[in-house]
Amino acid sequence: xxxxxxxxxxxxxxxxxxxxxxxxxxxxxGLVPGKNAQAGSAPKDVIAYLPPPLLEFxxxxxxAGTYANKKILxxxxxxxxxxxxxxxxxxxxxxxxxxxxxxxxQWIQPDTEHACTPxxxxxxxxWFWRWSLSGLPSARx
Numbered sequence: 001x002x003x004x005x006x007x008x009x010x011x012x013x014x015x016x017x018x019x020x021x022x023x024x025x026x027x028x029x030g031l032v033p034g035k036n037a038q039a040g041s042a043p044k045d046v047i048a049y050l051p052p053p054l055l056e057f058x059x060x061x062x063x064a065g066t067y068a069n070k071k072i073l074x075x076x077x078x079x080x081x082x083x084x085x086x087x088x089x090x091x092x093x094x095x096x097x098x099x100x101x102x103x104x105x106q107w108i109q110p111d112t113e114h115a116c117t118p119x120x121x122x123x124x125x126x127w128f129w130r131w132s133l134s135g136l137p138s139a140r141x
Contacts, residue, residue: 002020002057003068004020004070005020005062005066008137009069009070009132010069010070010071011070011071011072011131011132012070012071012072012123013072013073013074013123013127013128014073014074014075015075015116015120015124016075016080016083016115017074017083017088018082018083018085018087018088019088019089019090019091019092019095020057020062021062021095022088022089022090022091022130023058024089027106028056031065031105031139046099053107060119064098065098065138066098066132067098067099067100067104068094068098069099070099070103070104071099071103071104071127071131071132072095072099072103072104072105072122073105073124073127074092074104074106074107075106075107075108075109075116075120075123075124076106076107076108076109077108077109077112077113077114077115077117078092078108078109078110078112079111079112079113080112080113081114082096082112082114083114085108093141103114107123115116120133
């Protein structure tokens with residue numbers, strides 16, 4: 001997720017992940033993905049084990065406009081218990097609001113647990129084709 005906040009990346013597909021802004025809540029509230037995602041499932045001092053750069057990443061919010069000129073597809077599995085889309089749901093509308101309508105999209109695969117499905121792979125391929133490859137003469141099939 002860190003790469004999505006840099007100027008180096010303008011087109012991306014986030015596969016089964018949540019916005020980095022949503023990760024701090026897991027750590028500061030004792031939540032850890034893959035451990036039933038319930039309060040108290042992490043050691044109380046989990047923050048103490050993070051290296052300072054990682055701690056800064058998890059606890060900082062990217063400045064407004066960070067996602068303004070990006071094309072991001074965020075893929076999720078509906079029944080994912082390890083990394084539910086709901087963990088980042090509070091941040092996603094704010095991220096979408098920074099870009100043009102349709103430039104940042106969340107797509108949830110129905111009836112799927114923590115997996116990247118063939119449908120997700122197709123969506124990712126179409127996303128990259130639409131936003132980066134189709135305009136390149138050498139990319140035409």
